[in-house]
Amino acid sequence: MLRRTPSLALRAVLTFTSVYIAAIAVFLAVIIVTDDPDRDRNSHTGPRIALSRAAEDLVPTENGFRLPSDGGFAALASRNPAIWLIGQSGDRSFSFGPVPESVARALEKHGPLIESGRFYVPGVERPLANAVVERRRIASGPLLLAAGGVDPKTLGSGDSLGASWGEGVLVILFWIAVVGFAAMLIALPILSRALRPLAAQAASILPQEPERRLDEERAPRELLPLVRGFNAALDRLASELGRRKRFIADAAHELRTPLAVVALRVEALEDETDKQELRRGLGRLVHLVSQMLDVERLSLSGRERSLVDLAAIARDVVADLAPTAIKSGYDLSLEAPDTPVVVTGDAHAISRAITNLVGNSVAHGGGTGQIRVAVGADRTIDVTDEGPGVPAALQPRLFEPFSRGSSNAEGCGLGLHLTREIMRAHGGEVRLVPSRRGATFRLRFESPDVESRP
Amino acid sequence: MADGSRILLVEDDPALAREIVRALERDQWPVDHVASLGEAFEAVIQFPYRAILLDRRLPDGDGIGLIPAAKSRVSPPSIIFLTARDDLADRVDGLDAGADDYLVKPFALQELLARLRAACRRPGQAVRPATIEVARLSWDPATREVLSAGRAIAVPRRELALLELLVRRAGRVVQRGHLEAELYGLDVEVSANALEALVSRLRRRLEEEDSGVELRTVRGVGYMLQPC
Numbered sequence: 001m002l003r004r005t006p007s008l009a010l011r012a013v014l015t016f017t018s019v020y021i022a023a024i025a026v027f028l029a030v031i032i033v034t035d036d037p038d039r040d041r042n043s044h045t046g047p048r049i050a051l052s053r054a055a056e057d058l059v060p061t062e063n064g065f066r067l068p069s070d071g072g073f074a075a076l077a078s079r080n081p082a083i084w085l086i087g088q089s090g091d092r093s094f095s096f097g098p099v100p101e102s103v104a105r106a107l108e109k110h111g112p113l114i115e116s117g118r119f120y121v122p123g124v125e126r127p128l129a130n131a132v133v134e135r136r137r138i139a140s141g142p143l144l145l146a147a148g149g150v151d152p153k154t155l156g157s158g159d160s161l162g163a164s165w166g167e168g169v170l171v172i173l174f175w176i177a178v179v180g181f182a183a184m185l186i187a188l189p190i191l192s193r194a195l196r197p198l199a200a201q202a203a204s205i206l207p208q209e210p211e212r213r214l215d216e217e218r219a220p221r222e223l224l225p226l227v228r229g230f231n232a233a234l235d236r237l238a239s240e241l242g243r244r245k246r247f248i249a250d251a252a253h254e255l256r257t258p259l260a261v262v263a264l265r266v267e268a269l270e271d272e273t274d275k276q277e278l279r280r281g282l283g284r285l286v287h288l289v290s291q292m293l294d295v296e297r298l299s300l301s302g303r304e305r306s307l308v309d310l311a312a313i314a315r316d317v318v319a320d321l322a323p324t325a326i327k328s329g330y331d332l333s334l335e336a337p338d339t340p341v342v343v344t345g346d347a348h349a350i351s352r353a354i355t356n357l358v359g360n361s362v363a364h365g366g367g368t369g370q371i372r373v374a375v376g377a378d379r380t381i382d383v384t385d386e387g388p389g390v391p392a393a394l395q396p397r398l399f400e401p402f403s404r405g406s407s408n409a410e411g412c413g414l415g416l417h418l419t420r421e422i423m424r425a426h427g428g429e430v431r432l433v434p435s436r437r438g439a440t441f442r443l444r445f446e447s448p449d450v451e452s453r454p
Numbered sequence: 455m456a457d458g459s460r461i462l463l464v465e466d467d468p469a470l471a472r473e474i475v476r477a478l479e480r481d482q483w484p485v486d487h488v489a490s491l492g493e494a495f496e497a498v499i500q501f502p503y504r505a506i507l508l509d510r511r512l513p514d515g516d517g518i519g520l521i522p523a524a525k526s527r528v529s530p531p532s533i534i535f536l537t538a539r540d541d542l543a544d545r546v547d548g549l550d551a552g553a554d555d556y557l558v559k560p561f562a563l564q565e566l567l568a569r570l571r572a573a574c575r576r577p578g579q580a581v582r583p584a585t586i587e588v589a590r591l592s593w594d595p596a597t598r599e600v601l602s603a604g605r606a607i608a609v610p611r612r613e614l615a616l617l618e619l620l621v622r623r624a625g626r627v628v629q630r631g632h633l634e635a636e637l638y639g640l641d642v643e644v645s646a647n648a649l650e651a652l653v654s655r656l657r658r659r660l661e662e663e664d665s666g667v668e669l670r671t672v673r674g675v676g677y678m679l680q681p682c
Contacts (some may be wrong), residue, residue, distance in 0.1 A: 256538040257467045261558035264473035267563035268480070315675050319627035319655055322672040323680070334674030373674075 009188040016184060024173055033170075046150025047132040048078055050118035054085050054147060060140040064094040082149035089143040097149060103131060107146055194220050198227065206424070210238035245296050252292040259286055285413060291414040295401070298349040299421030307448060308347045311336035311375045317354045318373050325358070329367045330385075332358070336375040343379055343445040345426050353422040353430070354381060356415035359440045364439070376445075378444040387436040398432060419443075460501060461485045461570070463495040463538065464517060465509040470559075474507065477563050483570065483612075491515045498524045504530040505573050507566075510537045510548065521552045532573035588624045589666030589681035593617070602665040612637065613656045620669070620679040629676040653677055 024262060050073060057071030065087055067073055077083045077097070084097035095104075118423045131148030198214055205212045213234060220226040259282070266278045318334045325332040343350075354373070361383055369386030377381070392400060397403040399420040403414040416430075423430045423443060433440040461478060465471040468491045486501070488494050491514045498506070498520065506524055510517040517535060526530055533553045537544055545556050555569050567669065585594045590603040600607050603627045609617060619636055620628055634649055657669040670678045 255540050256559040257470055260469070261469045261473050263560045264470070264477050264563055268473075268476065280559075315629065318672060318675045319629055322627045322670075322675065322678060323625055326670060326672075326678070326680070331674075332672055334672070336674060 009192065012188060013184055015248050017181070024177075027173070028170075046080075046155055046289070047130055047148045048134075049079075049155065050083060050085065050150050051132055051134055051145050051147040053138075054087075055136045055138055055143070055145060056088065058138060058143070060089075060092075060138075064088075064092050067096065069157060076150065076154075079154040080150050082151070084147065084149045086146040087140060087143055088145075100131070100148070103146060104147065107133070108142070129436070133199070136304070172378055195223070199224065202230070204426075205234070210234070211240050236320070249293060249296045252289045252296070255285075255289050259289065288412040288414065291412055291418060294352065295414060295418050295421055297419065297423050298346070298352055305344050305346055307338035307342050308345050308350065309342055310379065310381060310445065311341050312371055313347055313351050314354055314375050314381055317351055317358065321355065321358050321362070325362050325371055328362050330362060330365060331370045332373070334373045334375070337377045338352070339377070341375055341377055341379055342448055342450040343426070345445065346422075349422045353419040353443060356419045357381075357383040357430075357443070360415055360441070361387070361439070363389075364388075369438075379447065381443040382433070382440055383442075384435070384438055384440040389437065389439045390432055395432060399430065459484065459504050461492055462494070462497055462501070462506045462531070463487045464489075464491070464506065464520065466490065466512050467509075474566070475617055478570075479548070489513075490590055491517065491519060495523055496522050498527070498531075502527065502529060505532040505534065505570060505572075508533055508535045508553070510535055510544075518548060518553075519550045525552050534573055546618045561612065586621055586624070588621060588679060591621070591660070591665040591667045593621045595622075599662075602660075602663040605663075607659075607663050609659065610654075612652055613659065616656055617679075620677060624667075624679045627672050627676045630678075631633045633676065 007446070029389065032272065053072035053076055054067065057067055057073045058065045059068060060066075067085075073085070082098065084099045084103075086095045086099055086104065087093060130150065131146065133146040135146070136143050136145055198219060201214050213231045214227045214232065216224065216227055263282055263286075266275060266282060269275045269278070276445070314336060315334055318332055322332045338363075358371060364387055365371055365385030366387030370384075372384045374382040374384070394403065399416050401417040403417075419430050419441075423445075426445060428443065428445040430441060430443050433442045461483050463471060463474055463478075465474065465487065468489070471487050472488065473486050475487050485502075486497060488497055489512075490629055491512045494506075494508075494512075494517075497503075503524075506520070508517040508520060523532055524533060530629055532555070533554045534557060535548045535553045536557050536559060537548065540682055545558075548556050554573050557566060557569060589594075592601045592616055593599070594601075594619075597666045598618070600609050600614070600617065615637055616633065619633060630649065637652070638648065653669060653671070660669060667679055668682045670680060672678060
């Protein structure tokens with residue numbers, strides 16, 4: 001296919017991706033706007049960092065702890081002359097830097113109860129600025145640590161308590177996007193399978209059954225507007241088709257009364273030669289009008305169907321047409337299986353379809369030889385003559401209305417067309433079977449169980 | 455003309471009505487014409503018509519509506535309805551409503567006259583069925599006598615039964631199944647080749663007697679008696 005069909009799946013993926021990216025962008029913007037770098041860098045951020053660094057650095061000794069001079073705490077201390085640290089672990093304790101007296105006292109008094117927090121000095125509402133206390137568990141056991149005296153200005157960009165929560169969320173968002181994308185790639189083909197029943201229904205609507213519609217009950221809700229639109233379009237087409245069919249039927253119908261008038265006038269003529277000529281012309285007109293009515297009537301799918309025996313119908317047709325065929329110089333014969341060949345159909349219409357084929361052979365079969373009607377157990381009917389066959393030039397339009405073999409032929413050019421319309425209405429077909437001599441037309445019917453659709 | 459020999463034509467198309475009236479008058483039928491159902495009712499009540507030619511599509515209703523009124527008369531007229539619709543349902547409707555016959559427009563004059571004659575004859579019945587003639591062969595249904603070129607010929611019982619079946623439908627194909635059922639009843643086993651043998655015997659006899667008829671076989675279907 002040269003032109004690419006716009007893919008709904010592609011659009012779904014693109015839309016989903018764009019919406020997802022937009023959502024993340026909005027989310028990040030919110031984080032950036034609200035995530036003030038100084039938010040955490042308040043008076044106790046410094047002490048909290050100092051405390052964390054100390055907990056990482058502290059090395060237990062026999063009677064206390066030692067702070068290595070190359071650790072993070074040492075680095076922080078080098079920038080903060082006022083930094084202080086207190087540690088208590090069981091009976092061991094240590095201190096570093098100028099510890100405020102109130103802190104030392106508070107720790108001494110409440111130490112064992114403290115989990116983590118800030119220092120509240122009795123009588124003062126706000127916690128003691130620039131100091132934190134926290135119970136940590138390090139290699140040697142539980143340790144109560146207090147730190148303070150860190151100037152926030154001395155904190156560098158590397159001085160943080162760990163990755164900001166925004167970064168973690170970003171990672172999660174990324175994985176959600178990957179999994180979502182993959183899920184969508186898998187889900188879309190499965191989803192598009194939901195369209196298949198509808199597509200199959202639409203494909204099975206034939207021109208002979210303009211009353212059929214897509215099933216709105218079973219259509220996915222999202223597709224309902226499309227299905228309704230499609231059905232409404234079919235409604236409009238069907239009503240127009242109905243109007244046209246009625247028009248043709250009415251026109252053919254209305255022609256009958258004036259034809260009757262002419263027929264009676266012709267009979268009143270004195271001149272026998274004129275009378276003969278007019279009778280023949282009139283006969284053709286009458287035939288044409290009734291064929292036109294038949295095309296409209298017999299090709300409708302709404303006609304009543306029943307199980308019929310093709311062999312019996314063919315036998316009646318051959319019996320009816322034999323006198324004419326014999327008078328025209330032919331031998332007419334029927335070959336049929338002994339058992340019935342059953343199809344679902346309209347006996348009257350099928351009889352017309354066969355009659356038209358035999359009539360066609362009588363008209364074009366060369367006026368001699370055999371016309372054979374053969375009913376096959378595989379629900380086919382072959383009508384074969386021994387005439388000159390159908391000229392190649394005529395074959396493409398053979399079943400079109402008003403295509404005629406020779407200009408002097410008596411037919412009106414609707415017979416084979418009517419046969420084709422009848423066969424279509426039965427879900428079957430008529431075709432010209434290639435043969436070395438003569439012409440063979442074959443009718444093929446559907447099996448009765450296939451034909452019985454809801 | 456005696457009372458009750460008139461024909462009533464109920465037809466709203468003036469041109470067609472004029473032609474039918476002319477045609478009937480040429481053939482010596484006294485005819486009255488009305489163009490609507492209302493007029494038709496009045497006419498039917500006032501006169502004892504022999505037959506009514508009734509169009510179905512009339513400006514004031516379906517012609518069928520007239521049938522009950524017409525048929526309620528002491529000597530009801532025969533009713534032939536004229537229709538432009540040759541749907542089976544349409545014809546059945548008309549016949550069910552009590553019409554005796556129908557004609558589909560456009561119809562040949564001969565057909566109209568023949569049906570009219572048949573409709574008017576129907577109640578009386580023919581006293582004696584007519585002799586049937588095919589070429590030089592003639593068969594009298596009353597006496598079951600067969601003449602060939604005016605000479606009586608002897609035909610055995612079974613062959614005669616077959617000849618009767620064929621001669622009654624001369625020029626048309628009589629299906630095997632029908633012949634077998636008529637000649638042999640339900641004894642299908644016997645009939646398999648018996649019918650063919652019987653046909654060839656009768657065929658030979660007809661040839662020998664120089665009857666001018668032939669017995670054609672339509673293979674797979676049946677047989678047909680026709681002039682050579």
